[in-house]
Amino acid sequence: MSDATLTRQTAGDLAALLQAGEVSSVDVTQAHLDRIRDVDGAVHAFLHVSDAEALATARAVDARRATGERLHGLAGVPIAVKDIVVTKGQPTTAGSRILEGWVPPYDATLVERLRAAGLPILGKTNLDEFAMGSSTEHSGYGPTRNPWDLDRIPGGSGGGSAAAVAAYEAPLAIGTDTGGSIRQPAAVTGTVGVKPTYGGVSRYGLIALASSLDQAGPVSRTVLDSALLHEVIGGHDPRDSTSLPEPLPDVVRAAHHGDVAGLRVGVVRELTGDGYQSGVRASFEAAVALLAEAGAEIVDVSCPSFDYALAAYYLILPAEASSNLAKFDGMRFGLRVEPAEGPITAERVMAATRGAGFGDEAKRRIILGTYALSAGYYDAYYGSAQKVRTLIQRDFAAAFAKADVLVSPTAPTTAFRLGEKLADPLAMYLNDVATIPANLAGIPGMSLPSGLSDDGLPVGFQILAPARADDRLYRVGGVLEAALIERWGGPVLSAAPELEVTTR
Amino acid sequence: MxxxxxxxxxxxxxxxxxxxxxxxxxxxxxxxxxxxxxxxxxxxxxEPNSLVSPVSLGLPGALPVVxxxxxxxxxxxxxxxxxxxxxTCRFARKNYFYPDVPKNFQTSQYDEPxxxxxxxxxxxxxxxxxxxxxxxxxMEEDAGKNTHVGGRTGRIHGAEYSLVDYNRAGIPLVEIVxxxxxxxxxxxxxxxxxxxxxxxxxxxxxxxxxxxxxxxxxxxxxxxxxxxxxxxxxxxxxxxxxxxxxxxxxxxxxxxxxxxxxxxxxxxxxxxxxxxxxxxxxxxxxxxxxxxxxxxxxxxxxxxxxxxxxxxxxxxxxAGLPERPGARRRRLQEDWGFTDAEMRDAVNAGAAELIEATVAAGAPPAAARKWWLGELLRTANARGVDLGGLGVTPAQIGQLQVLVDSGRINDKLARQVLEGVLAGEGDPEAVVLSRGLEVVSDDAALLEAVDAALASQPDVAEKIRSGRIQAAGAIVGAVMKATRGQADAARVRELVLERVGA
Amino acid sequence: MPTFSTDEVARVAALARIDLEPAELERLAGELEVIVHAVERVSEAVGDDTPATSHPIPLANVFREDVVEPSLPAQDALAAAPASEDGRFLVPQILGED
Known part of the structure; x- marks a missing residue:
């Protein structure tokens, strides 16, 4: 099988080929490394490619398989990992210059699970610094570009993981989602991304942005592939106090379910309409119609407090981030910068290091969060934002009393041009308006492509389910995906232009 | 300033x-x-930084579990x-930058202790x-330890740099306010x-x-x-x-x-x-x-x-709490019949547990107190150690007192036995044997010494005979000296009076 | 309504231990003014009787047993340190005590 054929396979299909002995993991892994070499100069999805380690893992898997050992179903299928997840022995930067060259001495729990299952790790993907952003332009190492149009953003913060999957550089990737960082990049790159229920995937080893919002999840090209990966990384971890104790629902079976007859699908009034690009709205409505055709009952739901979600989010996130990012001070690891003049004291070196090492967006949010927590402001800002969180949970509870899942467009627009929103932080923040409520409430969400907008760019369709009911995302997502493939004669991603090969 | x-x-x-x-x-x-x-x-x-994990070093990605x-x-x-x-209660983050606080916040309870x-x-x-x-x-966690290097005084000001050991970082603390x-x-x-x-x-x-x-x-x-x-x-x-x-x-x-x-x-x-x-x-x-x-x-x-x-x-x-110190002290004082002052002295000297164990080993409370707060405390002070550091066990003191009470040694001999125990010569029983410190209770041997003493001090013998019984002390003293204190003084006195026929 | 003067940004930046150039102070003052104005509306949405949610999924009593696991080797702990000496992290002189 040729490199090009191998990289176009889904993870599920690659797993089947590997299990049947028709291809080796070394071949599959090498094909993806070649693809990275060919296109990543233009896309810049990766900050670090770990060829040798990935091939070593692949060889080990092939050898074990040759002895007849029973391996994990995805053993040998390569994966890319967002560079905010710590990997022992591989550089981890969180997209920040302040961590340049840091090699963690330990693995995140989800990385341990990937290694235990035998997935070769191709490398670490680009992101907005510390996952703060919606375009990957806030990376300390240059932006990632959207494979659909290299002048456009791939979304953020997980633009690297989404672009890597969309550009066939990896069949699977790990993302993290604090306010939409898995789902919004999936939407603008025509891929699938899932934010599990908070606590569904261990946060141990994710460099924390906002601890009460962060959640890692799968990035892939198909709903089933996300389910397969979700199953590898999900489940209880005693090293994460917020990890859910109960077992993961059967997401793979749900992806195969194939039926939504009688399922109540709620359209969230506050997440459609004005403010959403017309082509996005049209694609969304067409997808809802497809679900109705498949037998789902479409209901209208209202969540009035969502109006305050963005404001609450941009207080809670900066507040928690200001504390989480305090450890980056040049004392124990990472960058150390001495002040240009004056005495060299620990305090001044910390301030100089943080001044030099953090980018604009990180500084903006740390200062905002420090302010929101500081004496005299806590109640009005952080305290009120936590109360808004309660209102949003109540809205979701009411909505889920009327509907089994909720749906909306994932993002208000398709991919915008690089630089278009950099000068206007608030306009950038608005990209997350539809994804943020799920993080505030801890519920699971998926984005999958619903087609193309009138500008020829992909549109994301968001499905939300109650906490711990992640399986419903896969059931509805699987049905919608199948209906769309039938209508289009192939996946949405096949409409993407071919990337020029420019060996990097 | x-x-x-x-x-x-x-x-x-x-x-x-x-x-x-x-x-x-x-x-x-x-x-x-x-x-x-x-x-x-x-x-x-x-060894520095040998008791650390990603959590206690505050490494990116690490998470706490209580x-x-x-x-x-x-x-x-x-x-x-x-x-x-x-x-119900919670932990909070207390945010401040300091090199011995690895996360630059201390995880501590705040408004919900x-x-x-x-x-x-x-x-x-x-x-x-x-x-x-x-x-x-x-509840909260401890910080690491800074060692200040260079500078004139070794204190923080004037130090050229600091070395940080995170072994102590994250040790549990309870703060009582x-x-x-x-x-x-x-x-x-x-x-x-x-x-x-x-x-x-x-x-x-x-x-x-x-x-x-x-x-x-x-x-x-x-x-x-x-x-x-x-x-x-x-x-x-x-x-x-x-x-x-x-x-x-x-x-x-x-x-x-x-x-x-x-x-x-x-x-x-x-x-x-x-x-x-x-x-x-x-x-x-x-x-x-x-x-x-x-x-x-x-x-x-x-x-x-x-x-x-x-x-x-x-x-x-x-239900599993041990008896609290105050209650325990009142109970012991009552059992032992100590005065308030005696009990306070015992507690202040750190002797209450030792006395308790000595009583358990068979000594009357007053005797146990006398040993620990007398001879032993003086020795401890002289050596600059606390009572526990003397190397003498309550069991040994109990045994010593049992020897006294049984009449095998007298108080004076007991001090010599204790000396031997303090010098590491073993248990009191062993010291008595090795030093030959047992009381001489053989009347024949004593009579010999009494006769010799009377013979060497005929004037005193005469005084006793004439009814001045208190003069017998001089003869008793001479006998005690001759027997190197190993005689029972009361018995010697009886023998003296018997001999003189007073 | 709070106003984000450059002095206020400088005060908060000092609290956050971030050195800022004068131009950054100026720019951040303008940006934060807009952002704070946009987010401060949270206080109008809630009443005193609304409970605060700090954990999206409520759990309680998550403990680990008091069992020691092997330490990270000291050389691994120190490998990423910008400077170290005698098995310890070397940091610039510390002024004042907290």
Missing amino acids: TATTHDLLGYEDAIARFDPVIGLEVHVELGTRSKMFCPSGTEFGA NRTAVEYAIRIGLALDCQIAQ IAYDGHLDVELDDGDVFRVEIERAH TRPVVGTGERAPEVARAYVQSLRELFRTLGVSEARMERGNVRADVNVSLRPSPEAPLGTRTETKNVNSFRSVERAVRYEIRRQATILASGGSILQETRHWHEDSGTTSPGRVKSDAEDYRYFPEPDLVPISPSREWVEEIR
């Missing part, structure tokens, strides 16, 4: 003019095997202080009991010292900490304020940090009372500030003024979930 004490108002003057109010914040390192939030070890004196035993110990302390145990509203009855030197009200006891302690009057320094001493004794009794002062297991922050009279509102307080011995606690309170009184008496006002204690000069000096020092930006720790100790668990812990 450090004041010398002779510039200050005398202590009696200060107390005559002002009413002191103190407050104490005592931190105790819990004796758990692993740290508060991660499985790193906690042993003292390990040590169940640390929570249990905190509840034990709370219950022993007669506190309420929270139905695990225990609150308690008290501790503290016994003072004269036996008076003073009740100290406890506001709260909360008093309400303002009022009504002590001139005894404020003594109450402060006795309170910290009582707490230390409590921690040991509860088995929650070795509570070794010299290792910094117990550390006190001392708040002092003055007001013109007990009716006046509380004055501005200072907080003197890290006062780490009983004596220093007493001295620091005393010094702050004099310092503040001197300022107030001259019309000045007290600055609310943190001060440092200087052991060598017995003074305090202001900490560096930092504009942001108090803005810790506390918020609930999102990486941890609330702790809601079930009432069953709390009651189970309560």
Whole structure:
């Protein structure tokens, strides 16, 4: 099988080929490394490619398989990992210059699970610094570009993981989602991304942005592939106090379910309409119609407090981030910068290091969060934002009393041009308006492509389910995906232009 | 800027003019095997940075998980202080930048402590009991340790750089905060010292900490304020940090009372500030003024979930509490029939447990007290060790007393036996045998010595014969000398009188 | 309504231990003014009786047993340190005590 054929396979299909002995993991892994070499100069999805380690893992898997050992179903299928997840022995930067060259001495729990299952790790993907952003332009190492149009953003913060999957550089990737960082990049790159229920995937080893919002999840090209990966990384971890104790629902079976007859699908009034690009709205409505055709009952739901979600989010996130990012001070690891003049004291070196090492967006949010927590402001800002969180949970509870899942467009627009929103932080923040409520409430969400907008760019369709009911995302997502493939004669991603090969 | 004490108002003057109010914040390192939030070890004196994990080093991505035993110990302390145990409580983050705080925030309980509203009855030197009200006891984690290198003094100022060891970072602490302690009057320094001493004794009794002062297991922050009279509102307080011995606690309170009184008496006002204690000069000096020092930006720790100790668990812990020191002391004093002064001396000398064990080994309480607070205490003081460091066991003292009571040795011989035990010659029984110290109870041998003594002092023999029985003492003395003290003096006297026919 | 002067940004930046250039102070003052104005509306949405939610999925009493696991080797702990000496992290001189 040729490199090009191998990289176009889904993870599920690659797993089947590997299990049947028709291809080796070394071949599959090498094909993806070649693809990275060919296109990543233009896309810049990766900050670090770990060829040798990935091939070593692949060889080990092939050898074990040759002895007849029973391996994990995805053993040998390569994966890319967002560079905010710590990997022992591989550089981890969180997209920040302040961590340049840091090699963690330990693995995140989800990385341990990937290694235990035998997935070769191709490398670490680009992101907005510390996952703060919606375009990957806030990376300390240059932006990632959207494979659909290299002048456009791939979304953020997980633009690297989404672009890597969309550009066939990896069949699977790990993302993290604090306010939409898995789902919004999936939407603008025509891929699938899932934010599990908070606590569904261990946060141990994710460099924390906002601890009460962060959640890692799968990035892939198909709903089933996300389910397969979700199953590898999900489940209880005693090293994460917020990890859910109960077992993961059967997401793979749900992806195969194939039926939504009688399922109540709620359209969230506050997440459609004005403010959403017309082509996005049209694609969304067409997808809802497809679900109705498949037998789902479409209901209208209202969540009035969502109006305050963005404001609450941009207080809670900066507040928690200001504390989480305090450890980056040049004392124990990472960058150390001495002040240009004056005495060299620990305090001044910390301030100089943080001044030099953090980018604009990180500084903006740390200062905002420090302010929101500081004496005299806590109640009005952080305290009120936590109360808004309660209102949003109540809205979701009411909505889920009327509907089994909720749906909306994932993002208000398709991919915008690089630089278009950099000068206007608030306009950038608005990209997350539809994804943020799920993080505030801890519920699971998926984005999958619903087609193309009138500008020829992909549109994301968001499905939300109650906490711990992640399986419903896969059931509805699987049905919608199948209906769309039938209508289009192939996946949405096949409409993407071919990337020029420019060996990097 | 450090004041010398002779510039200050005398202590009696200060107390005559002002009413002191103190407050104490005592931190105790819990004796758990692993740290508060991660499985790193906690042993003292390990190689630097050899008891660390991604969590206690504050590495990116690491997450805390609460040590169940640390929570249990905190509840034990709370219950022993007669506190309420929270139905539910949380950890918060206390944000401040400092190189020994690896995350640049300390994970600590803030507005939701695990225990609150308690008290501790503290016994003072004269036996008076003073009740100290406890506001709260909360859990937190310790910081790492900085060693300052270079500079002239080795103290922080003037150091060229610091070396940080994170072995201590993350060791569980419980901080116990008093309400303002009022009504002590001139005894404020003594109450402060006795309170910290009582707490230390409590921690040991509860088995929650070795509570070794010299290792910094117990550390006190001392708040002092003055007001013109007990009716006046509380004055501005200072907080003197890290006062780490009983004596220093007493001295620091005393010094702050004099310092503040001197300022107030001259019309000045007290600055609310943190001060440092200087052991060598017995003074305090202001900490560096930092504009942001108090803005810790506390918020609930999102990486941890609330702790809601079930009432069953709390009651189970309560049922397992050992007898508290005060109650135990009253019970022992009653059993032993000691006076208040005797009991206090025994406790202050750290002899109560030793006496208890000696009694258990067969000695009457009064005899046990006599040995431990007499000969042994003198020896311990001379050697500069505490009683436990003498190498003498309560079982040995019990055996010694049994030898006396059975008449095999007398008091004088007993002292020689003890000498042998202290010199490491073995148990009392062995010393008696090896030194040949048994009382001579063979009348024939004694009569021989009596006759010899009478013969050498015929004038004394005559006096006795003529009815001056008290003169027999000289003969008894001579016999005792001749037998190197191994005779029973009473029996010798009987024999002397018998011989003379008096 | 709070106003984000450059002085206020400088005060908060000092609290957050971040050195900022004068131009950054100026720019951040303008940006934060807009952002704070947009987010401060949270206080109008809630009443005193609304409970605060700090954890999206409520859990309680998550403990680990008091069991020691092997330490990270000291050389691994120190490997990423900008400077170290005698098995310890070397940091610039520390002024004042907290």
